[in-house]
Amino acid sequence: MSYRIPMGPYHPALEEPYKLELVCDGETVQDAKLNIGFNFRGIEQLAETRNFIQIVALMERVCGICSNTHTLSICQAVEQIAEITPPPRALYIRVIMAELERLHSHVLWAGVAGKLIGFKTMFMTCFAVREQIMNVLQTISGNRVNYAMNRVGGVNRDIDDPAMILAMIGELEKDMVKTVIPVFTTSHSALSRCTGVGVLSEEKARSLGVVGPTARASGLPQDLRRAAPYAAYEEMDFNVPVEHSGDVKARLVVRALEILESCSILRQALSKLPAGEIFTGDESEMEIPEGRGFSRVEAPRGEVIYSVTWGEDTDTPSRVHVRTPTYINMPAVRWMVRGARLADTPLIQASIDPCYSCTDR
Amino acid sequence: MNATTALLRMLVFPGILFAAPAAWFFLWIERKAMAALQQRIGPPFMQPFFDFVKLMGKQVPPREGLGGFLMKLWPVLAVAASAGAVGLLPVIPRSGGFPGDLVLLLSLLELPSMFIIAAGFSSRSLWGELGSSREAILSVSYNVVFLMAIIGIAASQHTFSLQALAQSQGSPLRWLGVLAILICLPAKLHMNPFSVTNAEQEIYAGPMTEYTGHELALWELAHGMEWVAATGLVATLIAPPLANPWMAGALFVVLSVAVVLVLTIVAAATARLTIDDSVRFFWRCALAFAVLGVSSVLLMRIKL
Numbered sequence: 039m040s041y042r043i044p045m046g047p048y049h050p051a052l053e054e055p056y057k058l059e060l061v062c063d064g065e066t067v068q069d070a071k072l073n074i075g076f077n078f079r080g081i082e083q084l085a086e087t088r089n090f091i092q093i094v095a096l097m098e099r100v101c102g103i104c105s106n107t108h109t110l111s112i113c114q115a116v117e118q119i120a121e122i123t124p125p126p127r128a129l130y131i132r133v134i135m136a137e138l139e140r141l142h143s144h145v146l147w148a149g150v151a152g153k154l155i156g157f158k159t160m161f162m163t164c165f166a167v168r169e170q171i172m173n174v175l176q177t178i179s180g181n182r183v184n185y186a187m188n189r190v191g192g193v194n195r196d197i198d199d200p201a202m203i204l205a206m207i208g209e210l211e212k213d214m215v216k217t218v219i220p221v222f223t224t225s226h227s228a229l230s231r232c233t234g235v236g237v238l239s240e241e242k243a244r245s246l247g248v249v250g251p252t253a254r255a256s257g258l259p260q261d262l263r264r265a266a267p268y269a270a271y272e273e274m275d276f277n278v279p280v281e282h283s284g285d286v287k288a289r290l291v292v293r294a295l296e297i298l299e300s301c302s303i304l305r306q307a308l309s310k311l312p313a314g315e316i317f318t319g320d321e322s323e324m325e326i327p328e329g330r331g332f333s334r335v336e337a338p339r340g341e342v343i344y345s346v347t348w349g350e351d352t353d354t355p356s357r358v359h360v361r362t363p364t365y366i367n368m369p370a371v372r373w374m375v376r377g378a379r380l381a382d383t384p385l386i387q388a389s390i391d392p393c394y395s396c397t398d399r
Numbered sequence: 400m401n402a403t404t405a406l407l408r409m410l411v412f413p414g415i416l417f418a419a420p421a422a423w424f425f426l427w428i429e430r431k432a433m434a435a436l437q438q439r440i441g442p443p444f445m446q447p448f449f450d451f452v453k454l455m456g457k458q459v460p461p462r463e464g465l466g467g468f469l470m471k472l473w474p475v476l477a478v479a480a481s482a483g484a485v486g487l488l489p490v491i492p493r494s495g496g497f498p499g500d501l502v503l504l505l506s507l508l509e510l511p512s513m514f515i516i517a518a519g520f521s522s523r524s525l526w527g528e529l530g531s532s533r534e535a536i537l538s539v540s541y542n543v544v545f546l547m548a549i550i551g552i553a554a555s556q557h558t559f560s561l562q563a564l565a566q567s568q569g570s571p572l573r574w575l576g577v578l579a580i581l582i583c584l585p586a587k588l589h590m591n592p593f594s595v596t597n598a599e600q601e602i603y604a605g606p607m608t609e610y611t612g613h614e615l616a617l618w619e620l621a622h623g624m625e626w627v628a629a630t631g632l633v634a635t636l637i638a639p640p641l642a643n644p645w646m647a648g649a650l651f652v653v654l655s656v657a658v659v660l661v662l663t664i665v666a667a668a669t670a671r672l673t674i675d676d677s678v679r680f681f682w683r684c685a686l687a688f689a690v691l692g693v694s695s696v697l698l699m700r701i702k703l
Contacts, residue, residue, distance in 0.1 A: 041525060051600040065529075065674060154600050156591055156671025162437040227592050227670040380529075381673040384600045 043380070047076045051154055051384035054394035058371070058387060065380045070372050074365075074397060081399040085358040090116050090190050090326050093355065098184045100360065101396045103146065106139045107337040108396075109188040111344040112358070114268060115331035116190045119348050122319055126312045128192035129270040133307045134203075135178070135187050136269065136335075137300045141210075142171040143338035144293045144300075147391045148218055151290065154384045155231040160221055167213050174206045190324070192317025200308040207308070211301040219294045232287040236374040236386035239284055246370045249363050250340020251296065252390045255281045255288035262336035273310070274303050286382075286389045326353070339363040339391045362396035405486075413631075414486035415478075421485075422623025423447040425630065428659050436667040447623065454616035466521055470609070473518040474617035480510035481624035488631040489565045490651050501559045505549060508628055511621050512538045512587070515596070518618075519606025530605020533674050534596040540681035541586040541593070547689030548579035552636065554696040566640045572699075575692045577636050582685050584629055584662055586677065588622075591666040595674045630658040 041062045047055035055076035061069045081100055088096050097112040098105045110132055117124065124132075145168045152160025172182050178197055179185035187193050197203060221228065238248070243256035253260055261278040263271040279295035281288035328350040335342045340363030349356040367390040374386045408414055413421075426447040434441025462470055484507035487500050512534060519531025553559050555572040586593035597605045604610075607618060634654035641647040672680065 041529070043525065043529075050603060152670070156594055156598060156600065157669070159437050159667045160670070162439065166438055225670065227672060230672065230676055231670055379673055379675070381595070381598065381601050381671075 045383065045387075047073075051388070053150070054392070054398075056368075056392070056394050056397075058375075058383070060375065060380070060383060062380055067375045067378050067380060067383060070375045070383075072368060072372060074368065074394065077394060077398040079399055082358050082360060086354055086356065088355075089353040090324070091321060093358070094189060095186070097358075097360075098186065100399045101362075101393055102183055103143050103393060104139055104337045104339070104342075104396070105184045106135045106187060107335050107342050108344075108360075109186075110136060110269070111333045111335045111342050111360075112346065113188045113190050114333035114335070115344045115346040116326060116348075118331035118333065119329040119346065120190070120324065120326050122191045122324075124192040125315045125318055126270065127196075127314045128316045130307050130311050131193045131195075131197055131316065132188065132269040133271060133274065134197065134304060135175075135185060135193075137303045137307070138171060138175050138178075140338045141297060141300045141304075142168050142175070143391075144297050145171065145214070145218060147293060147338075147388075148290075151385060151388055152221075152228070154388050155228060157225075157228060160225075160228070163217050163221065167210070167218055170206070170210050170213065174203060174210070177206070178203065189317060189321070191319040191321070192315070194317075196316050197308075197311065200311050204305065204308045207301060207304050211298075214297055214301075219297070223291070223294065229287065231382070231385060232290055233285060234283075235286045235382045236378060236389055237283070237285045238370055238374050240282070242373055243284065243370070246366075246373070248340075248367050248370050248390075250337070250367070250391075251289055251292045252340065252367050252370065254279065255292045256284040257282040262334050262341055266334055268333070268335060270307065274306050276303050286385055289389045337363055339393060339396075340367065342396075360396075360399060362393070362399070364390070364393045364397045368392060368397070409483055409486035413488055413490045415482045418482055418485040418624045418627050419620060420448075421627045422620060423451065425626040425655070425659055426619075426623045428656060429626070429663050432660055432663040433667055436664065447619075451616050451619060454611075454619065455613045457612035459612035459614055466523060469521040470518065471614060473514045473521065474610070474614050474621060477511040477514040477621035478617050478624065480507045480514070481621045481628055483507045484628035485624055485631065487561065488628065489561045489635060490631070490648055497560070499559045500561050501549065501553060501564065504561065504628075504632065505546070508587070508625070508632070509538075509542065511625055514621075515606050518610070522606065522609035524609045526602045526604070526608040527606045529602045530596050530608070533602075534606065536674060537586055537593065537595060537677055540678045541583045541685075544579055544681055544685040544689045545583040545587070547686070547693050548576040548583070551579075551689065551692035551696050552576035554693070554700070561635060565635050565638065569637070569639070572692055572696060573636065575688065577633060579685060579689045579692065580633060580636070581658070581661070583681075584633070584658075585665060586681070587629055588626060588662065590662060592669040592672045593677050594666075594671050595677055598671055626659065627655070630655040630662075633658045 043060040043062055045060055046052050046057035057073040059071040060067050085093050085096055094109050094112055097108045100108045145164050149161045149164030176182050179187050179195055238256045240257040243253055243258055259278055259280045264278050276299045279292050281292050326348050329348055331346045333344045343361040345359040346355050347357040371387050375383050378386055427444055431441040484504055487504045516531045516535050519527035552573050555570055556564055556567050589596050610618060634651050638650050638654055
């Protein structure tokens with residue numbers, strides 16, 4: 039019996055509004071159609087009315103999970119136009135914030151994935167661990183969602199006591215190794231839902247141009263932190279986990295290993311934190327010259343690209359273009375769900391960690 | 400058992416009047432235990448009752464024609480069947496019963512599942528149809544195991560009377576059967592890892608998607624009473640025979656709660672299996688030892 043099953047724009051498996059229209063034969067998915075743009079907010083247009091201080095606050099609102107990635111990207115792009123180099127301490131603090139954000143994003147994703155396979159205990163465990171990460175972020179920035187850490191020329195707040203943050207990271211890593219990672223890598227019922235499900239071959243991944251953990255789980259060893267280092271990533275020693283099977287399990291393993299790598303980067307950055315200023319230049323006197331800035335940052339979900347064009351004698355940009363990872367990864371879902379069981383589609387679409395807040399900006 | 404006692408048992412004790420509060424109590428234990436395992440606070444004691452009252456007060460959209468009539472009918476029948484099943488349980492020793500009441504109990508336990516399937520198709524919702532077809536496939540799989548286990552137990556004790564089963568001593572074969580029943584219960588009660596019928600992330604509430612108000616309240620009540628009947632059946636099978644009716648009643652409740660806790664722990668520790676994995680599980684693993692149970696009973700009887 040053939041069904042057309044609408045999944046979204048409002049569906050218990052989706053956190054944000056988009057629509058997957060599944061053509062099913064019984065419980066087997068034959069094809070899928072994707073609709074996005076249910077929550078368009080016109081942020082790029084709004085950005086053209088903001089100066090270089092206001093635009094950072096605006097771009098922070100593009101995404102509720104990777105807010106720091108967006109401020110980092112816009113600041114880097116504007117710094118490129120104005121030819122400002124932030125001090126080394128600021129670059130280290132940017133790395134720390136970016137990795138904390140990656141940690142909380144990956145743990146949040148693991149929780150959501152748990153919920154989608156009906157494993158609510160896993161969801162609660164992950165969110166309990168994530169709460170510790172949020173506490174670290176709050177200790178550093180005073181905020182839990184929009185950290186307001188980045189500014190053009192550096193960062194807004196210093197890390198006064200790295201030893202305390204290091205201790206918190208130690209606790210966090212212990213909890214993650216003890217609970218989150220083993221549940222997903224040893225639980226029989228969880229593994230049976232992930233292995234061999236939603237496969238994206240290396241060839242298909244390359245031709246679709248997928249980014250981030252989705253690409254790394256399909257055998258493409260791409261990571262901007264390694265390929266085009268920004269902030270202080272050049273001075274960090276870390277591995278880029280790559281899996282080759284391309285299924286949901288591979289995406290899970292890549293993220294689990296990235297959690298451990300993030301902890302290692304955090305330890306390095308906190309113990310090597312250089313002394314000195316946290317920003318350069320005086321914002322009240324700073325002027326952005328005419329020019330074009332381009333910035334690429336490895337967000338938790340993959341590559342975020344900002345292209346900023348500044349006109350002559352104006353204090354607002356003439357164009358801000360954002361390319362988010364979900365926009366690039368989402369078409370791959372169509373290939374992943376073909377031939378899959380209906381029961382697996384919520385997990386498959388979630389396995390790319392879709393973020394429609396970013397996509398419908 | 401004459402007609403009056405039968406009616407009393409079905410309507411008063413341990414039937415509807417006793418079974419409804421017991422159902423809410425069991426639902427509360429399940430929700431509270433689940434919350435404790437998931438580091439949550441969980442609902443207050445009266446919550447399942449409040450849920451019921453709130454649903455009873457809600458408006459139901461007008462449904463016309465035969466489909467609408469059937470949608471109203473199924474939850475009432477489900478409550479009646481589960482109440483009947485609870486009424487048959489020999490909670491108090493020597494309280495009556497008749498030869499073969501085990502067979503009636505099994506059929507009454509099975510009816511709510513059939514009504515759920517019918518309700519999903521009557522609602523003519525896509526999610527209802529998907530949920531109902533899942534429930535149908537699943538019930539065909541686990542019921543074979545469930546029936547085999549019961550037949551194994553009954554045959555080893557030479558009786559199909561619940562009273563006689565409750566009074567007789569346990570044997571290794573009986574424990575094997577109880578284990579098989581325990582494996583089937585999560586599927587019967589729509590719990591993890593076999594909660595495919597109402598997998599909310601896939602098909603919303605499955606057959607219940609179109610239900611609201613007092614009809615949904617009746618479904619919830621029927622579900623709660625299924626809990627009482629199913630856990631009560633296991634408690635009857637594992638309880639040692641006691642002469643004191645108060646002691647027997649208390650032991651019955653304690654054992655039922657223990658079964659609820661075991662099922663909750665299993666549900667909390669597992670992810671949801673897909674429908675084909677669930678079916679495969681029942682046909683491969685569980686059927687194997689249900690067959691083992693029945694065949695060893697038969698062999699024993701031949702020897703005797």
